[in-house]
Amino acid sequence: MSTLEDGSQLVGRGNKEGAALFRDWFAELNETARTGGQAAYVFVMGSTNEILKTFDLPVVFPEINSLQTAVRRVAHEYLEEAEDYGYSPDICGYVKADVAVQLRGGEHPMGNLPRPTISVLTNACNTYIKWAEIWERMYGTPMFTIDVPGTRQAGKQTWAGNSDFEADRNYVEVQLRELITLCEEITGKTFDIDKFREVLGHANTMTRGWSRMLELNAARPSVFNALTDGTIYLGVANGFRGTAEGAAYFDRLVEEMEYKAANGIGQTAEEKYRLLFVGVPCYPIFRRFNELFTEWGGTFVNSTYLWFASGGTNRGFEYDLDNPLASLAEGMLVSVRDSMDSMFFQDDVLEQMITDHHADGVIYHPIKSCRTVSTGLADGRRSLTEKTGTPSLFIESDMMDRRVVSEAQMKNRIDAFFEGLVSRRQLAETGQND
């Protein structure tokens, strides 16, 4: 594409194609449910799609299913049903929405979902474990936890060659081998190493695309909205990891973003203030939540969400196809650990993002539902403010539960935050803020 006229067809393509892939994915799940086929329930931080796709197992991401109920504004119905069953209002809304889906026999706003034949999870979120225990109890579904040791102390990550790293990597590899055996038992198929390599190759392509896409959003103006567009890309990155469609999607998405960056085409909203988002989006009022920022010219240029919810794909780890299983173990260790780092040590991540993405402010959105993401945010904010002085806003609500989402209160706080940014900029322009 060499001219704007030709290239203009690219703009918005990623969102359209992402939505189409989503429809195809759910259609496949619907069909699996109808025929009583097998399905693997997995999670966004370390899905092990690489192994599951090798066995042709359709993957169900209950986190994505649950957020869909919120985006479609029916989450409260599901939450109430799970609470009636006994679950406390204080626990994760994703879990409760899924419990209700299961109690309804798989009925979901996007169609029927198959039952889990197996659930595979990592320890990146402890609630994953509690969640999979529910299916284990409901259906006797075998659950397999890939235990991925995280960073032990801020700044003390170890890498290949270090004996502590190798001990962690070996542990992950043993578990992956055990998972393969379990998948063989469940599916009746023999593990195909050549197919596995092919899947890893697709994952590598996607990883390159994901990293490049994030990098391109450092452009001024930024080329995609890290909050809204980013959520679409995340869905594809998770659901289609290790597939030819997923790899092709990200190749084409990068093409679109490269074009936009080269031609100075930004987000839909005019970009006055570049923002970073920390936490999980407010899905019950997803569109409006974003508008509360864009109305002031605030655009989200990056987020910790795009890091941790992509399972650490941002880390850019590419598998060695000559040594596939050991490499997958290393990749999972490095990437899932990075996922956890971008939640627990988010202040370090943000310091780098502020520089790389030329951010004017940071929006913290801790939520009732997710203590993994939210517990450290107030303290991290104190630390970041001390280190960088970057203006930030701290608003609490939820990703599912509209009972704790107060749009009016949120608007007041967001408006006040922007008023502060406006005067800060005015003072800077007149040289009065020294």
Place this chain on the structure above:
Amino acid sequence: MSQFPNPTFPEWRDKSLDDALLECRDQVESPDFETVQRWREAGGKVVGHFQVSFPEEIVHAAGMLPFKVRGAPTDPNLADSHFGSYLCSILKTSLELALSDKVELDMFVSHPICDAARNLAAIWGRNFDYPCQTLYLPQNPNSTGSIDYLRHEYDRMRRVVEEIAGHEITDEALAQSIAVFNENRRLMRELYDIKREQPWLIAAEDAYALVSLAGMIPREEHNELLATLLPQIRERTAKQEDRIRVVFEGGFCEQPPFDLIRMLGRTCYLVDDDLHIGLRWITDDVDLDGDPLRNLAVAYIERSSYSPVQHDTRKPKEKMLIARINEARADAAILAAAKMCEPGLEEQVAYTHALDDEGIAYFVSEFEENMTTFGQLEMQVETFVENLLFA
């Protein structure tokens, strides 16, 4: 080995059983953790380890005090601004102890027991200069790789603790520490035998205080305390009363207020519980021969209790609870959870469904360590108990 030229908790010595237990209760109820302060004043170093389980033997073998960080009955005046809403109290009050210098540490260790607690090492690390680490205990204990992995993780912890201690931790020292802790585990089991077999001999809050002290005084002192008091408790002549026998479940992390345990003890016999289960996590002796770190790892994986924060296909939690109820010949269970404790609240659902299936009575409740009024709760518990007694 822990060195304690002066006892950190001398108050109970040379006193009658009742007075000694009173001193134990006072010590546990205090938010100041004087025993830890005394240890430091004598020049000792302290490693704070958050709930639930921690290989205290490693710290003990370095001659340092392992202190169980368990929150406190105090207001989080300094810590509050470091946290948002929707979080359990123990996170805040634990940090409060450190920020207010009530408890001074040389190292802090937390574990990925839950989504909230796994943030603690990062939070403490941003606020203190000493090492603040996560000990990644295996979340897949059913993997054939878990023991090798854990042995290495314990060795990593040994190296970190050695740096703080300023000297090597030998295998011999570790084996000696394991022996001290084996004795402690034996005495704790004996205490729980009394609770199960003759609960009228010891009040619920006294038994709790005795267990709780294990995490705040050197284990040699704790062994001496239990070895002295348990025979005296057995010799008591208190008579059995017509009370229902209950198991309390939900005290694996944040601890219920002392007065809540006292209130429950007034109403029924608390014949078993998971209060401070981390201090009693290993259920049998740890082997003394061979590689001590491997022995500790094997014990953690193979000979340990259960809690909502560990998934092990060999230990389905509702079955473990039912076994605990049956072994204690309990009439009912109190299924408690700390407010905002996600694993505890989630487990309550599984427990209630399982107990329904078994036809075992239960009472569901939430608590917070800082609760101060129990009138309403006491009335509910009494009603529950009366319903069982007069059914």
